[in-house]
Amino acid sequence: MIKESQGDRILKAVMYVILTVFAVYCVTPFLSVISSSLTSEGSILRDGYSIIPRAFTLDAYKLIFKDATIYRAYGVTVFVTIVGTALAMLVTCALAYPLSIRALKYRNGINFYVYFTMLFHGGLVANYLLISKYLGMRDSIWVLIIPALVSPWNMFLMRNFFKSVDESLAESAKIDGANDLYIFFKIVLPISLPALATVGLFYAMGFWNKWFEAMLFISDEHKFPLQYLIMRIMNNAEFANQLSSQISLPNYVVPTLTTRLATTVVTIGPIIFIYPFLQKYFVKGLMVGAVKG
Numbered sequence: 001m002i003k004e005s006q007g008d009r010i011l012k013a014v015m016y017v018i019l020t021v022f023a024v025y026c027v028t029p030f031l032s033v034i035s036s037s038l039t040s041e042g043s044i045l046r047d048g049y050s051i052i053p054r055a056f057t058l059d060a061y062k063l064i065f066k067d068a069t070i071y072r073a074y075g076v077t078v079f080v081t082i083v084g085t086a087l088a089m090l091v092t093c094a095l096a097y098p099l100s101i102r103a104l105k106y107r108n109g110i111n112f113y114v115y116f117t118m119l120f121h122g123g124l125v126a127n128y129l130l131i132s133k134y135l136g137m138r139d140s141i142w143v144l145i146i147p148a149l150v151s152p153w154n155m156f157l158m159r160n161f162f163k164s165v166d167e168s169l170a171e172s173a174k175i176d177g178a179n180d181l182y183i184f185f186k187i188v189l190p191i192s193l194p195a196l197a198t199v200g201l202f203y204a205m206g207f208w209n210k211w212f213e214a215m216l217f218i219s220d221e222h223k224f225p226l227q228y229l230i231m232r233i234m235n236n237a238e239f240a241n242q243l244s245s246q247i248s249l250p251n252y253v254v255p256t257l258t259t260r261l262a263t264t265v266v267t268i269g270p271i272i273f274i275y276p277f278l279q280k281y282f283v284k285g286l287m288v289g290a291v292k293g
Helices: 006-037 041-047 059-065 069-099 107-119 124-134 152-164 167-175 180-188 190-208 212-217 226-247 256-287
Strands: none
Touching (some): 006 256, 041 256, 059 226, 059 256, 069 152, 069 180, 069 190, 152 190, 167 180, 190 256, 226 256
């Protein structure tokens, strides 16, 4: 066992101190957001933001959770995130794996077709007509899932990772009589967990933050996702604040700022809780797509 020198110990201690300070620097803004969301609106306007709540109150969270609609929106968003991520990963991997095989006919043409969609888009009007008129998905929860099942960027990341897998694994399995589906599900996917976790996290964040599609295609409030409902709540709070200033309601301040902070905590909380479980795979998958080929 190599004994550390005094200089190495000092260098390690300095690095730990620097990393600790940097970690505290990164965490402080989030702690400030949580604390300020639990502070009264008047206290923030008078004293500013702080790490510890000066005038503790739950008015912002009461405003958000006062209606059962928020819980329904949470359910919609959780469903869209789980089902959307699972289907998107299935479709993306099903497209990426064949394109990673050199023996596939017209592989370059299909790659270019997918890449072309990253450069040019049909436009908002064409997209709206396609989804609402021809596909008939208006006021359907699937409008938040199906149009986003394949991301060209994520597909190329998965394709490049699959290309880095040793081809001898598939060849030896074929010699033993395995077909392509068996090789894909039993051999390739189990050794691709870092890439799956990384791309899956990208998809999950995208589905969790869906709101623009809901604004365009969904008018039924029972199908509003969380992000779109939160945006409506914030707009209503802003309107109420402007109205109260015009009619001069005494001793009442609409919690507009604290509501914005509370919505941040409500919307990003689940993603923060999920990340630690995927961290070990996410760190390994940071170089996904960096393989040449």
